[in-house]
Amino acid sequence: DVSLSARLRELSSPDGVLSRGALRVTSPQSGNILKLFGLDPKHSSDAEGALTIAFDGNAPRGYAIESEASAYGATASFNGTYQPTTTALPALDGAIRLSAPNAQSLLSAMGVPFAAALPGAITASAVLKPQLEVLRFQDVKIEHSGQSLTGEVALSNDYFVTADVAGVSADITHVLAASFLPWDGREPNRDTSFADRGPFGFNG
Secondary structure, three states, X not given: OEEEEEEEEOOOOOOOOEEEEEEEEEEOOHHHHHXXXXXXXXXXXXXXXXXXXXXXXXXXXXXXXXXXXXXXXXXXXXXXXXXXXXXXXOEEEEEEEEXXXXXXXXXXXXXXXXXXXXXXXXXXXXXXXXXOOEEEEEEEEEXXXXXXXXXXXXXXXXXXXXXXXXXXXXXXXXXXXXXXXXXXXXXXXXXXXXXXXXXXXXXX
16 A cells, blocks of 8 residues: 655755655565665565655655564664755665564575574664765674674675675574675575675675
């Protein structure tokens, strides 16, 4: 189901008419919410999913955004601004957060190798900062199963990823699997081949 409410204001503004409103999408299947973000869920879920976006602004000035998405038992939010651009990456500036009482369901739906070995609650947060042709994830903090990871991640317009993180003791098998094996939702084994490229088209 999709609902949209909006109203116009400052009709005589030299920067153009401003709009304020909210978009809400709900689905009985969590996978449909992941598809809205261009993701291909690897398994279905009976859990409902939803996406809500409240916006205020226009293209020249940019938009103030408050959004929240829920799927596979996880909840993600973004609070900040969005400036329409012609670049491959969205010009988002603000705080993002993710929380899930059990990471396994979401990670498995995203196709993460060895997701079955990653149960437990997970929380994540970061500050998004657009910079030229790079989207930076600053003040990254991820907590899962009593371990904490902090640092910074950068994503360029050609989807090249660089990361500088510290503070986590990870199983090297899981790190290598996530880096080199396909994110296809199947548990890897000795016959699994390396992926042609990174998940979601990422490089680096």
